[in-house]
Amino acid sequence: MNLKKLFIDYFVSKGHVEIPSAPLIPENDPSVLFNTAGMQPLIPYLMGKEHPEGKRLCDYQKCVRLTDLDSIGDKTHHTFFEMLGNWSLGDYFKKESIEYSYEFLTKVLKIPVERLAVTVFAGTDKIPRDEVSASIWKNLGIKEERIAYLGVEDNFWIAGESGPCGGDTEIFYYRGDNIPEKFDPKDDHWVEIWNNVFMEYNKDASGNITELPKKNVDTGMGLERVVAILEGVTDNYATSIWKNIIAKIEELSHKPYKGNETSMRIIADHIRTSVFISADYAGIVPSNTDQGYILRRLIRRAIRHAKKLEIDMESSWLEETAKVVIQEYINYYPEIKDNQTHILEVLKEERIKFNHTLEKGLKEFSKVLAHIKNSTIDAESAFRLYDTYGFPIELTEEMAEEKGLTVDTAGFKEKFKAHQELSRTASAGKFKGGLASTGEKETMYHTATHLLNAALKIVVDKNVHQKGSNITSERMRFDFSCDHKLSDEEKHKVEEIVNNWIKEDLPVTMSTMPKEEALKSGAEAMFIEKYADIVNVYSIGNVSKEICGGPHVTNTGKLGKFRIIKEEASSAGVRRIKAILE
Ligand code: SER
Numbered sequence: 001m002n003l004k005k006l007f008i009d010y011f012v013s014k015g016h017v018e019i020p021s022a023p024l025i026p027e028n029d030p031s032v033l034f035n036t037a038g039m040q041p042l043i044p045y046l047m048g049k050e051h052p053e054g055k056r057l058c059d060y061q062k063c064v065r066l067t068d069l070d071s072i073g074d075k076t077h078h079t080f081f082e083m084l085g086n087w088s089l090g091d092y093f094k095k096e097s098i099e100y101s102y103e104f105l106t107k108v109l110k111i112p113v114e115r116l117a118v119t120v121f122a123g124t125d126k127i128p129r130d131e132v133s134a135s136i137w138k139n140l141g142i143k144e145e146r147i148a149y150l151g152v153e154d155n156f157w158i159a160g161e162s163g164p165c166g167g168d169t170e171i172f173y174y175r176g177d178n179i180p181e182k183f184d185p186k187d188d189h190w191v192e193i194w195n196n197v198f199m200e201y202n203k204d205a206s207g208n209i210t211e212l213p214k215k216n217v218d219t220g221m222g223l224e225r226v227v228a229i230l231e232g233v234t235d236n237y238a239t240s241i242w243k244n245i246i247a248k249i250e251e252l253s254h255k256p257y258k259g260n261e262t263s264m265r266i267i268a269d270h271i272r273t274s275v276f277i278s279a280d281y282a283g284i285v286p287s288n289t290d291q292g293y294i295l296r297r298l299i300r301r302a303i304r305h306a307k308k309l310e311i312d313m314e315s316s317w318l319e320e321t322a323k324v325v326i327q328e329y330i331n332y333y334p335e336i337k338d339n340q341t342h343i344l345e346v347l348k349e350e351r352i353k354f355n356h357t358l359e360k361g362l363k364e365f366s367k368v369l370a371h372i373k374n375s376t377i378d379a380e381s382a383f384r385l386y387d388t389y390g391f392p393i394e395l396t397e398e399m400a401e402e403k404g405l406t407v408d409t410a411g412f413k414e415k416f417k418a419h420q421e422l423s424r425t426a427s428a429g430k431f432k433g434g435l436a437s438t439g440e441k442e443t444m445y446h447t448a449t450h451l452l453n454a455a456l457k458i459v460v461d462k463n464v465h466q467k468g469s470n471i472t473s474e475r476m477r478f479d480f481s482c483d484h485k486l487s488d489e490e491k492h493k494v495e496e497i498v499n500n501w502i503k504e505d506l507p508v509t510m511s512t513m514p515k516e517e518a519l520k521s522g523a524e525a526m527f528i529e530k531y532a533d534i535v536n537v538y539s540i541g542n543v544s545k546e547i548c549g550g551p552h553v554t555n556t557g558k559l560g561k562f563r564i565i566k567e568e569a570s571s572a573g574v575r576r577i578k579a580i581l582e
Pocket of ligand 1: 039085197218221
């Protein structure tokens with residue numbers, strides 16, 4: 001059964017246009033590492049912008065959620081997954097949305113109604129209880145005892161802290177025999193399969209809720225989970241989705257998958273996600289920052305588990321498994337097709353790199369264990385494992401946990417930071433021939449984006465806001481809200497201001513404060529981001545103040561000369577500047 005096709009065909013037959021999956025790495029949103037939900041690329045349209053394909057859309061969207069990283073290894077979690085979704089942008093609302101879901105589940109997928117239950121939004125003191133959805137469900141034949149009313153925690157959906165949002169109704173399926181009459185959302189046999197969000201509000205950064213110009217529908221259904229249900233298994237890795245991938249790992253390890261092989265699941269999951277991250281047109285490669293670091297962690301963790309399974313480390317087992325993943329998805333995602341060779345090269349290179357140090361690192365780990373105090377791996381040893389043997393801290397933590405030990409992670413982070421500072425100083429020429437510098441250029445460009453943002457506010461409009469950015473060691477790209485093409489004069493003026501600030505050698509300082517305080521103090525923020533409660537605020541002299549994860553140079557004098565090499569349209573109302581530091 002091809003669930004993607006059934007889903008798309010059904011919604012196309014109901015007047016929806018199929019749109020392609022957006023890239024896994026968000027194009028204009030540096031605040032999130034990966035797309036985490038089908039609705040994320042559609043936020044501007046949910047906020048009211050006209051979508052070129054119309055008001056009824058459907059797709060399957062690639063997503064990566066890292067909150068589940070620690071659960072990987074169990075039978076139901078994945079770092080990468082596909083989300084099926086249909087949207088109404090100011091077109092149909094609750095009635096059609098619920099009726100479509102019901103018809104698709106019971107008529108197309110032929111799921112017996114006896115196995116279904118739903119939750120609806122219980123409301124708040126400001127938003128009424130969703131009796132409308134409840135009565136639509138009842139009219140379709142869902143019994144009263146199969147409807148649970150839940151509050152904001154469970155039935156109000158928002159991506160992060162602010163943006164389009166609304167109450168939702170979630171559909172559950174009963175896995176198991178002896179289906180109970182009454183629905184109990186706390187009973188694990190009931191698994192959530194589909195979420196219909198009725199997006200009618202916008203929540204701004206200060207928490208104010210206002211009505212959106214249009215009432216929208218955003219639905220999301222986890223493909224892996226539903227396939228497992230349809231194929232009658234409780235282990236997602238036993239479905240047709242994973243069959244060939246697991247078979248390859250069985251072949252390489254000369255061991256059968258019987259259902260309890262955590263390492264096999266970790267390898268399968270991490271290689272699939274690594275294939276998709278390296279396939280993305282953003283050109284991510286393993287590194288020590290951002291998406292590159294996630295990719296490195298995933299590959300290295302997979303390698304460690306392959307070693308546990310006694311897979312031949314000298315063979316090209318990783319690429320062999322990746323090739324199976326590629327075959328599974330090649331007909332659905334053009335980037336997988338276009339970047340096949342690149343994906344395999346990225347994986348091969350990282351495998352070889354880690355192979356060099358893994359064996360020695362494992363010996364070092366055993367030595368550390370022999371001298372351990374208070375069941376805790378000290379910061380120095382954890383840092384040595386990272387720096388000399390390439391063990392991501394999370395890998396050391398996992399290995400420690402397997403032995404019932406912990407790691408002084410806070411101490412590790414301090415050492416890590418001190419090392420970064422040293423590297424930066426080294427790269428500034430103070431320790432000639434000294435320590436290797438990581439990401440020195442990128443760090444400079446990070447700071448330059450803040451200066452550019454501040455200069456645009458002076459030259460173009462004080463309401464210019466950053467819409468996205470993308471940094472490589474070669475150049476920076478910066479997207480910002482602006483309704484016109486910049487004139488040559490405006491561009492020169494921006495360059496001049498930025499270069500003056502560089503000449504002034506302004507200090508870059510960081511302070512940590514509660515998010516609310518940062519916003520009140522007027523710090524620039526990108527509102528789509530799910531900011532933590534405590535944030536870092538970077539100030540540059542008194543010309544710029546932004547909530548940001550960093551890293552940044554310590555003084556603007558280190559940036560060299562700033563030059564705009566291109567200014568162009570990015571999307572409606574958004575301009576893009578490409579600039580370099582010379
Ligand atoms: N945004 C909702 C979710 O991710 C429905 O698509 O669950």
